Amino acid sequence: MTEEPTITTIAQRAGVSIASVSRVLNGLPTRADTERRVLDAARELGYAPNSAARSLKSRRSNQVGFAIADIGNPAYLAMIREIQPLIKAAGYRLVLHSTDTDTADEIEVLRGLGERYIDGLIMVPLRMTPEHLEMFAAARAPIVVIGGAPDGTPVDNVRTDSRTGVRLAVEHLHAIGRRRIGFVNGPTDTVPGAARSAAYAEALAALGLPHDPRLAEVGDFYRADGARATARLLRRAPDVDALLCANDLIAAGALDVLRAAGRRVPEDVAVAGMDDTDLATLTWPALTSVSLGSAERGRVAAELLLDRLRGGEGPPRVVTVRPHLVVRASTAGEEAR
Amino acid sequence: MTEEPTITTIAQRAGVSIASVSRVLNGLPTRADTERRVLDAARELGYAPNSAARSLKSRRSNQVGFAIADIGNPAYLAMIREIQPLIKAAGYRLVLHSTDTDTADEIEVLRGLGERYIDGLIMVPLRMTPEHLEMFAAARAPIVVIGGAPDGTPVDNVRTDSRTGVRLAVEHLHAIGRRRIGFVNGPTDTVPGAARSAAYAEALAALGLPHDPRLAEVGDFYRADGARATARLLRRAPDVDALLCANDLIAAGALDVLRAAGRRVPEDVAVAGMDDTDLATLTWPALTSVSLGSAERGRVAAELLLDRLRGGEGPPRVVTVRPHLVVRASTAGEEAR
Structure with missing residues (x-):
């Protein structure tokens, strides 16, 4: 780091008061020759335009x-x-x-x-x-x-x-013949969690499927939580034949658990995620996912x-x-x- | 958006000059009663401390x-x-x-x-x-x-x-019996690309393996580039039995191409990535990878x-x-x- 010119060194060089330098650098009205002397001194000393000073003047931070x-x-x-x-x-x-x-x-x-x-x-x-x-x-x-x-x-x-998104996924799982469609959600006190829970119940009802509470699990929006929630759901409802997961990270966790449990995807359990992230094409099998744009x-x-x-x-x-x-x-x- | 107090409205309220307000808000020496009047007016008008003004004073942007x-x-x-x-x-x-x-x-x-x-x-x-x-x-x-x-x-x-990292991977591929070890690199005019190319040649030499230029490909550090580079390498050196990829994204692209070509991983071609990112545990099969911390x-x-x-x-x-x-x-x- 090199030594930086200060308001004091500029004032000394310009032969003006510190207050004058401050006025010039803050863009306040100043006598023309004072302004010129300050700006010359600042340039000679290698003073870099200070973004704080400029944003004070322009009221913008960029x-x-x-x-x-x-x-x-x-x-x-x-x-x-x-x-x-x-x-x-x-x-x-x-x-x-x-x-x-x-x-x-x-x-x-x-x-x-x-x-x-x-x-x-x-x-x-x-x-x-x-x-x-x-x-x-x-x-x-x-x-x-x-x-x-x-x-x-x-x-x-x-x-x-996301309501429509959840409906699209549930309808797809129903269309490929699944009737025990589980849902692994994130916390339901979050905006996306609450919306997705309501949409899941609604989509089941529209298809005439019963809402079995054993088929719904709540974790967090991360892979490890998704894995734990899926494990709980599998123990409680071993006949689940499809899983909709509230995001792709949860779905990746679900794939881990299903593989470890010897359940084939999609033959035994079809799995769909949400968000259609990069992750969806990295997993094996690649993830069906609801793109929320x-x-x-x-x-x-x-x-x-x-x-x-x-x-x-x-x-x-x-x-x-x-x-x-x-x-x-x-x-x-x-x-x- | 509500109206924001300006240096002008504060000056009016405090009954002082605009320059005085500027001096106070910039932390420059000011008469005590002027400072008090300005600060009172600023508070009454709901003036929020301005980060630009403060960073001008402290010379810090935080x-x-x-x-x-x-x-x-x-x-x-x-x-x-x-x-x-x-x-x-x-x-x-x-x-x-x-x-x-x-x-x-x-x-x-x-x-x-x-x-x-x-x-x-x-x-x-x-x-x-x-x-x-x-x-x-x-x-x-x-x-x-x-x-x-x-x-x-x-x-x-x-x-x-990364030299040691590349060596660890090449030694591992050699130890599991591979002798046609390919390398899919990123651009060799980058710092990591150049280092990894040199390290690959060095590691082969140390193991007494010939440096066959058909086994080395250069793409970019992205998945699609990795896929294209792997496809070129496979055409030119179909007997490749292991691939070291300069990062995990390239390796994911390599897995795509090998799967499409009907080559089993790791039986036909073993694949290793570098960086040991989250991606490594998402692919199937999961990726061996050099952690560069x-x-x-x-x-x-x-x-x-x-x-x-x-x-x-x-x-x-x-x-x-x-x-x-x-x-x-x-x-x-x-x-x-």
Whole structure:
């Protein structure tokens, strides 16, 4: 590291007061010759334009935040891959917040908006509390929420229709002849967990299948939890012939347990995941999965935010990305590569 | 969004000049009663402490940068997962730079250090140019480089010993009876690509195996490139009985191609990857892989950077993380789960 010019060394070199240097560097009105002397001295000393000083002047940080629960989740990764190049092309840096599924931490990120270190925020909240809504309403910078938000949420919202997604998967499992269709969910006090539970019950009812509580298990949205939840479900309902998993990580855990238990996939138990992440084509057999348009949701969220940052006005917008089912070997042997 | 108090509205409320407000908010010496009036007015108007103003005062941004080539690479993800909580616990936010394997973009990030929007930087350069070294030498903020850096590089460096890693894998493939051991590498003008090519040739020589150029292929560090490179290699050297791949993504591509070609893994062709990422346990068969300690390198890099940010002095440090081989089903049938 080399020695850095300070406000003091610039003042000495320019032969002006420290306050004058401060005024010039902060863009406040100053006598023309004072300004010239300060800027000359700053240049001669190799003073680098300070982003803090410039953003104080412009009231911009040139940064956009992205707050997610878990950096390890490939669905969020798919979003980052779309968001990062878009905001970079628009001249912004990406500040990444991994909140480790901690709601208090999410609130902290929202509070940070008031400190102006980011000009806008894209957030994927796992839970939506009254405090979230309060912070949204009071926010002085644009926010885009990815995920289900209550009607009237005062920020732009990009959501998917996971209810339809779950229905597509259950209908597919039913169509290939399965009647004991289990569901391995994440925590049902989360936005996605609650929506998927309701949709599962609804889809069974629409097909005239009984809702057997032994067929539903709750774990967490990770592979190891998915494995444990599947093991519990298998013990309790050994006649299960299909498993819908609330994301691909859970489904990967389910495949581990089924393989260890000697159950063939899909012959004995068909398995479907959700999110259609990179993971779905890595497992063997490859995973049938409900695409909830993660990449598209990321792209749309970035576009909505950039529009607001360019001064786009108008009431909060809601964009819904339609899900679709991607069928692979884990539910259809003949479609295996 | 609600209306935000400005330096002008605070000045009006406090009955002082705009310059006085600026002085107070910038922490410059001011008469005590002026300071009190400004701070009272700011509080009454709901003025949030501005991070730009504070960082101007403290000369700190409370941000740490992490610059990587490709956010989709799980080896970098393993690093982020270690770095993020460590720097967060120390009071820093993480600014993520995905440079898309563009060297000019890496140089741009280094230039950005002069603008002080980050207090320190962890970087994983894919190529190390003279310009990199110049920027390192001139940097006014601490930098930690993950990856091979030339001796005398004027910043802290966390490296692995990929030469030993490649040797461990080649020795293992030799030990299970393979004699036509192929190598699917990434671009050899990258730091990891060049090191791995040299190590492969060295390991073959040490085992007394001939270096058959038909057995070496170069693609890129992605799955689709790995698949294409493997297909070329198979056509040219159909008697290949083992493949070492320069990372796990390439190995996943190799598995795709071998499966499509009807070659059994590991019976016909044993396959090993490098980096030992999450991916290695998702493929079927699970991948034998050389762990280059990605998580540990991330952790050590964060610790070195935080030490510098706390004022740690002394010459640049080099920490080497030792590789080890993780044997799974793709090279050892009996070890399949």
